[in-house]
Amino acid sequence: MAAVKxxxxxxxxxxxxxxxxxxxxxxxxxxxxxxxxxxxxxxxxKGEPQWMLDWRLEAYERWLAMDAPEWAKxxxxxxxxxxxYYYAAPKEKSGPKSLDEVDPELLAVYAKLGIPxxxxxxxxxxxGAPRYAVDAVFDSVSVVTTFKKELGQAGVIFxxxxxxxxxxxxxxxxxxxxxxxxxxxxxxxxxxxxxxxxSFVYVPPGVRCPMELSTYFRINAENxxxxxxxxxxxxxxxxxxxxEGCTAPMRDENQLHAAVVELxxxxxxxxxxxxxxxxxxxxxxxxxxxxxxxxxxRADCRGDRSKVSWTQVETGSAITWxxxxxxxxxxxxxxxxxxxxxxxxxxxxxxxxKMIHLGEGSRSRVISKGISAGRSSxxxxxxxxxxxxxxxxxxxxxxxSLLIGKTxxxxxxxxxxxxxxxxxxxxxxxxxxxxxxxxxxxxxRGLSQExxxxxxxxxxxxxxxxxxxxxxxxxxxxxVAISLEGSVG
Amino acid sequence: MTLAAALKTRDVTQxxxxxxxxxxxxxxxxxxxxxxxxxxxxxxxxxxxPFADLAGLPIHVVNASDPVVIRAxxxxxxxxxxxxxxxxxxxxAATARIEVAENAxxxxxxxxxxxxxxxxxxHALSITLxxxxxLERVVLAADGELGINVSTAxxxxxxxxxxxxxxxxxxxxxxxIETRVTHPGAGADLRxxxxxxxxxxxxxxxxxxxxxxGVGGTxxxxxxxxxxxxxxxxFQGRIVVEEGADQTDARMRHxxxxxxxxxxxxxxxxxxxxxxxxxxxxxxTIGALDDEALFxxxxxxxxxxxxxxxxxxxFVGEVIERIEHAPAREIARAWVAQRLEV
Numbered sequence: 076m077a078a079v080k081x082x083x084x085x086x087x088x089x090x091x092x093x094x095x096x097x098x099x100x101x102x103x104x105x106x107x108x109x110x111x112x113x114x115x116x117x118x119x120x121k122g123e124p125q126w127m128l129d130w131r132l133e134a135y136e137r138w139l140a141m142d143a144p145e146w147a148k149x150x151x152x153x154x155x156x157x158x159x160y161y162y163a164a165p166k167e168k169s170g171p172k173s174l175d176e177v178d179p180e181l182l183a184v185y186a187k188l189g190i191p192x193x194x195x196x197x198x199x200x201x202x203g204a205p206r207y208a209v210d211a212v213f214d215s216v217s218v219v220t221t222f223k224k225e226l227g228q229a230g231v232i233f234x235x236x237x238x239x240x241x242x243x244x245x246x247x248x249x250x251x252x253x254x255x256x257x258x259x260x261x262x263x264x265x266x267x268x269x270x271x272x273x274s275f276v277y278v279p280p281g282v283r284c285p286m287e288l289s290t291y292f293r294i295n296a297e298n299x300x301x302x303x304x305x306x307x308x309x310x311x312x313x314x315x316x317x318x319e320g321c322t323a324p325m326r327d328e329n330q331l332h333a334a335v336v337e338l339x340x341x342x343x344x345x346x347x348x349x350x351x352x353x354x355x356x357x358x359x360x361x362x363x364x365x366x367x368x369x370x371x372x373r374a375d376c377r378g379d380r381s382k383v384s385w386t387q388v389e390t391g392s393a394i395t396w397x398x399x400x401x402x403x404x405x406x407x408x409x410x411x412x413x414x415x416x417x418x419x420x421x422x423x424x425x426x427x428x429k430m431i432h433l434g435e436g437s438r439s440r441v442i443s444k445g446i447s448a449g450r451s452s453x454x455x456x457x458x459x460x461x462x463x464x465x466x467x468x469x470x471x472x473x474x475x476s477l478l479i480g481k482t483x484x485x486x487x488x489x490x491x492x493x494x495x496x497x498x499x500x501x502x503x504x505x506x507x508x509x510x511x512x513x514x515x516x517x518x519x520r521g522l523s524q525e526x527x528x529x530x531x532x533x534x535x536x537x538x539x540x541x542x543x544x545x546x547x548x549x550x551x552x553x554x555v556a557i558s559l560e561g562s563v564g
Numbered sequence: 565m566t567l568a569a570a571l572k573t574r575d576v577t578q579x580x581x582x583x584x585x586x587x588x589x590x591x592x593x594x595x596x597x598x599x600x601x602x603x604x605x606x607x608x609x610x611x612x613x614p615f616a617d618l619a620g621l622p623i624h625v626v627n628a629s630d631p632v633v634i635r636a637x638x639x640x641x642x643x644x645x646x647x648x649x650x651x652x653x654x655x656x657a658a659t660a661r662i663e664v665a666e667n668a669x670x671x672x673x674x675x676x677x678x679x680x681x682x683x684x685x686x687h688a689l690s691i692t693l694x695x696x697x698x699l700e701r702v703v704l705a706a707d708g709e710l711g712i713n714v715s716t717a718x719x720x721x722x723x724x725x726x727x728x729x730x731x732x733x734x735x736x737x738x739x740x741i742e743t744r745v746t747h748p749g750a751g752a753d754l755r756x757x758x759x760x761x762x763x764x765x766x767x768x769x770x771x772x773x774x775x776x777x778g779v780g781g782t783x784x785x786x787x788x789x790x791x792x793x794x795x796x797x798x799f800q801g802r803i804v805v806e807e808g809a810d811q812t813d814a815r816m817r818h819x820x821x822x823x824x825x826x827x828x829x830x831x832x833x834x835x836x837x838x839x840x841x842x843x844x845x846x847x848x849t850i851g852a853l854d855d856e857a858l859f860x861x862x863x864x865x866x867x868x869x870x871x872x873x874x875x876x877x878x879f880v881g882e883v884i885e886r887i888e889h890a891p892a893r894e895i896a897r898a899w900v901a902q903r904l905e906v
Contacts (some may be wrong), residue, residue, distance in 0.1 A: 146585065463825060478840035482807070491831040491848060496822045499851035506837050506844040 094353065104299070105162035111135055114268050117162050121237045121271070124244065134257045134267035141261045147425040148454045148486060149394050151367065154331060160299040161269045210235060210274045210290040212303055220274075222286065229285050231315075232277040236304055239275035246277055250308055254337035254375040254402075262333040263371040266302045270335070273303035278313035278344075287544055289318040292332075294354070294366065300331040307337070309344035311378060316347040318547055329357075329393060334370045342378030342405070349543055350387040350399075351551055357393035359420025359449060365393025372399035376408035376434075384411040385428065386542045388551045390558040393422060398456065400429035403437035403465075410439040413539040415551075417558045418451030418483070427457035427489075432468035432498065443474040444536045447483035448559060454485075459500055460492035468498040476506040477535055479528070479559070529556045567592060567686045567714045571657045574599055589798040589830040590740050590769040596712065600684055603627035603654030613647030614704055614899065615673035618891050623647065628656035628685075635663045636670035636697075643671045643889075650711060653681030659688045664697035664725075671889050672701045676715065678708035678736065687715035693725035701729045702892045704899055707736030709764070716742045723750035730887050731758040732896055734903050735766030735795060742771040749778030749809055758787040759883045761903040762795035762827075769798035776809040783813070788883050789820035790876055790904070791827040802834040803844060810841040820850045821879060876904045 105116050114135050118128040143154070210220040210233065226233050232243060239247050257267045274290045294301045309315055332354065338346050357365025368391075374383040385399040401410030412428040430439035439459065447453040453476065461468040476485035487504045509531060517527040533540070533552060540548050540555075565587075570578035580586070581593025610624035622645040623632055636642050648658060664670045678685070693699055707713045713736050721727055731741050747754055760768040774783050789797040799818045820829040833846040853875055861871035880900050887893040 466825075476835075476837070478837065478842075481810075481840055483840065484836070484838045486837065487833075487835040487846070489831075489833060489848070491850060492828070493820070493822055493830070493850040494828045496825045496827060496852055498822070500849065501851075502833070502846075502848040504833075504835060504846050506835055506842065508840040508842065 094355070102163055104160045107160055108157040109159070109161055109269070113161055117269060117271060120162060121240070123237075123240055126248065127240055130252070130257070131268050134264055137258045138261070138264040138268055141258070141264055143261050147396050147456075148452065149396055149423040149425050151329070151394055154367070159331065161302070162271055163299040210288075212272055212274070212290060212292045225285070230279040230282055231284050232275065233288055234275055236270070236273040236275050236306070239306075243275070243277070246308065247275070247306070250306055250337070250339055252337075254339060254373050255335050255371050260371060262369040263335050266304060266333050266335045266371070270302045270304040273305045273334070275305070276307040276315060276317065278309045278315045280310040281312040283313070284315040287316050287318060289320065291320050294330055294332065300333065303334045305334070305336040307346055307348070308339045309341060309346050311342040311344060313341075313344045316349070316544060318349045318351070318544060320351045320353070329365060329367055331367045331369065336370070336372040336399075338374035338383060340374060340376045340378060340381035340383055343380045344378060345382040345384075346374065347384045348374070348386070348399075349547060350389070351547060351554065352387065352389045352391055352395070353554060354391040356391045356420060356422050362393070362421030365422070366391065368392035368395045368397065370397040372397060374399075374401045374410070376401060376403050376405050376410065376437075378408070379406040379434075380408065381405045382409040382411075384413070384542070386413045386539065387415070388539075388543070388554060389414070389416040389424060389426060390554050392424075395422075395424040395426050398427050398429055400431065401439060402431045402433065403439065404433045405437070406434045407436040407438075408434050409437070412439075412441045412443070413542040414443045415446070415536045415539045415555070416443070416453055416455075417446045417555060418453045419449045419558055420451060421449065422451040424452070425454040425456055427455045429458040430460070430470055431458070432461040432465035432470070435464065435466045436468070437465055438469045441470070441472040441474070442538050444539055445474065445476040445485055446479065446532060446535070446559070447476070447485045448479040450482045452484040452486070454488060455504075456488040458490040458492070459502070461494055461498040461500070463495045466495060466497045468495070470500045472502040474504045475535070476504070477532065478506065478508045528559060532559060567684070568657055568688060570599065571655055571684070571686055586771070586800065589796075590738060590767070592712070592738060595738055596684065600653060600655045600682065603650070603656040603683065604652055606651055611647065611649050611677055613645060613649075613675045613677065614895055615645035615675055615892065616647065618673060618895070619643045619645035621645070624649070625658050626651055627654065628658035632658075632660035634660070634670075634672070635665065636668045637665045639667055639669060641669040641671055643673065645673045645675070647675045647677065648685070648687060649676075650678040650683040650685045650708070650713070651681075652679070653683050655684040657686040657688070660690070662689065662691045662699075664693045664699050666694040667696040668694070669698045671892070672699060673892055674701060674703045676703075676705040676707055676713060678706070678711035678713065680708050680710065682710040682737075683708070684712045685714070687713070689715070689717040691717055691719045693719070693721050693727060695722040696724045697722070698726040699728070700888055701727075702887055702889065702896060703729070703731040703733075703741065704896065705731070705733035705739065705741060707739050709737065709766070711736040712738045714740045714742070717744070719743060719745040721745065721747050721752045721754065723748055723752060726753045728755040728888065729757065730883060730896070731770060732899060733758075733760050733768045733770070735760060735762045735768035738767050740769040740771060743773075745772070745774045747774055747776045747778075747781045747783065749776060749781035749812065752781055754781070754783045755886065756783070756785045757883050757886055759880050759900070760789045760791075760797045761880065761900065762790070762797055763792045764795060765793065766795045767798070769800070771798075771800040773802040774804065774814070776803070776805045776812045776814065778809055780811045781809065781813075783815070785816040786883055786886070787818045788880050789818075789829060790823065790880065791820065791829055792823045794824070794826040796828040796830070799829075799831045799833070801832070801846070802836065804836045805839050805842050805844065807838040809839050812839065812842045812844065814842070814844045816846040818848045819879075821853060821876065822850060823852065873904050877901060880904070
């Protein structure tokens with residue numbers, strides 16, 4: 076096993092988390108801690124109308140009465156909600172805000188992360204290359220949204236949540252909290268009280284959004300939590316593809332990221348929502364630091380023949396705890412969930428989906444690939460249920476787990492509730508280790524052990540990778556390789 | 565939170581209910597508002613039970629009695645029929661201890677029976693297999709329509725032991741048959757099968773938990789269900805492979821047929837794995853009878869009711885075929901056929 080040892084040492088020398096830098100940006104904070112006054116402070120800071128403040132305060136009251144849930148297979152010390160900043164924003168310069176006036180430090184951060192914030196930077200690419208509009212959220216606020224004009228011509232609204240509250244209050248009031256109610260769960264309720272920003276998308280009837288939309292979340296400030304709220308509405312016959320990405324600096328203390336994402340899909344509309352989550356996972360040896368990623372994501376397929384497709388690549392975070400779900404209310408509505416969850420070091424992930432079939436002929440498909448390495452723990456937890464009215468509902472679920480190493484854990488906890496005689500639910504799951512034979516075969520062809528593992532793992536997750544928008548699939552594939560560094564042995 | 569604790573303390577708040585994750589589909593707390601008085605002692609001829617004729621030793625327990633102790637020491641297979649009956653209503657808790665000595669073989673034919681009265685019964689079995697021991701357990705549970713029955717078997721295996729189980733049930737008002745196995749690996753072999761055949765408003769819950777604690781263990785599990793009318797079938801299977809329990813081979817399959825729009829099947833097949841050199845899989849399917857197979861058979865002149873019965877018999881037959889003790893298998897087959905008649 077000398078070769079193995081060598082690989083391990085070699086890999087240990089590599090830099091494991093490439094987005095761990097901190098940027099010194101002139102920032103302003105809300106006072107530390109959480110109280111009704113902080114909620115008022117955030118609301119005032121954003122210049123919100125009274126109804127929004129009332130909504131927040133009500134959520135805060137409810138949150139006080141709730142207990143933190145404990146059922147997930149994740150372990151962490153109790154969170155001190157008073158020891159955190161709930162609002163951190165880069166200091167605004169006066170004057171109208173165009174891209175040129177954004178703090179160059181800030182632009183440098185995004186350049187370093189490889190996120191194109193300058194529209195021409197995208198245009199300068201290869202001719203015919205797909206373009207995508209970006210909303211960049213830095214700690215608590217959205218700093219810039221690109222391609223707004225071009226999207227506006229198509230009638231698509233893509234802006235930060237604060238702007239949407241100002242510019243399109245009728246849409247926000249109609250839809251905000253209609254998919255994830257204020258008191259849905261502990262972290263969603265906290266989010267409703269203190270959310271600071273996020274993205275808002277509205278695609279009008281019959282419009283196919285002309286480009287990929289994406290939001291890039293960055294936690295920079297120390298001791299701060301990020302609570303963003305995303306709301307996407309696809310009106311009848313509309314289509315939009317949306318991608319979110321996330322990174323954070325390496326720090327020794329844990330930071331909370333409790334986001335809420337709501338998707339509303341009307342008749343014949345479709346939303347494709349992809350996530351590449353790469354928050355700082357904490358120190359692989361000691362498990363110190365890292366992001367707690369406690370997110371509530373839910374899609375409401377209200378319309379007939381509506382469709383939602385969730386694709387997620389989860390490689391970061393100390394703890395991931397989220398279940399992107401579909402409420403399949405419409406007749407013949409479709410929900411899909413494709414997931415890759417990779418845990419290494421001391422990461423813990425408890426993730427999966429809920430497919431709630433309410434509409435006749437609704438269909439869903441769940442493909443989940445979990446990979447655990449190091450001393451990590453990776454759980455798939457899912458629910459598939461069919462209401463008595465959901466005649467002819469169909470589900471297919473496949474969850475496979477791959478274990479690399481003796482000290483990691485992989486769990487599969489599916490719940491299936493079938494309540495009518497015409498639904499067909501199929502579920503299969505396997506848990507195996509990386510095949511010695513396959514490894515041997517590939518290494519015989521001259522690949523190093525590290526490369527061989529990457530190749531096999533990429534094959535294992537292929538079904539999900541191909542669901543990602545093309546330009547991100549490549550990125551995700553690299554991410555898979557990076558996440559597994561140091562896992563062989 | 566167990567039924568046994570609630571019966572002992574006469575405290576309904578000790579009953580497990582919806583808020584207990586492992587009981588979310590078998591809610592006793594919400595169902596039982598007050599515990600019935602303890603059952604009257606039974607006088608008279610005890611019912612014989614379905615397996616009495618097969619056994620060298622038939623044991624009858626009516627409304628609980630002193631703890632039953634069965635010790636098997638012979639390498640020749642020994643057949644015991646253990647029949648639990650709940651008669652005349654009330655509540656009671658029965659216990660039994662079964663020990664199979666080194667290299668000994670036991671065939672345990674267990675059955676449950678309840679009359680039309682409302683009763684609450686708890687059964688706790690402790691089953692221990694010494695190294696190289698072998699036990700086949702076949703359970704036929706025929707509870708009354710108003711009967712609430714929880715039967716829990718705690719099974720401890722030793723190296724090289726072999727344990728095979730088949731639980732067949734037609735449910736009750738609330739019924740749970742639970743099996744918990746500690747599996748040392750070390751060449752021990754486990755089979756956990758079951759079938760539930762439910763009609764009317766009956767409920768049946770088959771719950772299993774297997775803890776693989778050592779290297780080289782195998783587990784094979786197959787549960788089938790048929791639910792009709794407004795009945796509800798529950799399957800919860802959990803296989804845990806603890807750290808170091810490498811070369812574990814565990815397979816779990818649950819398949820259910822829902823034959824009415826008011827019937828319900830809830831399933832949770834869980835795998836919790838803490839070791840990497842393992843091969844574990846589970847499959848779970850829930851659906852209606854295959855229309856094409858039905859069409860094919862009707863085309864061949866088989867009337868629809870018979871065609872349905874035939875398909876269901878074939879579906880459940882897979883579980884029956886795996887019963888090794890031939891006379892018990894025939895009784896089980898007849899028992900199932902009777903319950904699949906339309």
